[in-house]
Amino acid sequence: MRLGHAYAHLKEWDRSRQAHEVVAARFGNSPWVHEARYGMGWAWQQQRQLDQAINMYNQVVAGTPTETAAKGAAPDRPLPLEQKRYADAANALLVVPFTYDYPS
Secondary structure: OHHHHHHHHOOOHHHHHHHHHHHHHHOOOOOOHHHHHHHHHHHHHHOOOHHHHHHHHHHHHHHOOOHHHHHHHOOOOOHHHHOOOHHHHHHHHHHHHHHOOOOO
């Protein structure tokens, strides 16, 4: 996980995603798998691979009710707006505050 975060800090998105993929593949039952998938989504998003990013974020949201899922579903994640899917963006604004108990 830390290697993936370090590569993300350096903006080495392929390496960051690959490091997170290793965590998800090797430790699929770990509590860290959702954070790894979020890291993969973030790397995809930074590379403008929006469909892959959305897929990863959706896996996080479906897999856990934690703060990581709230970040994955957060309305400040600009993907629906970037894809001009305004209805999805509006739904995210309404759903997140009522679904997750993480105000930030």
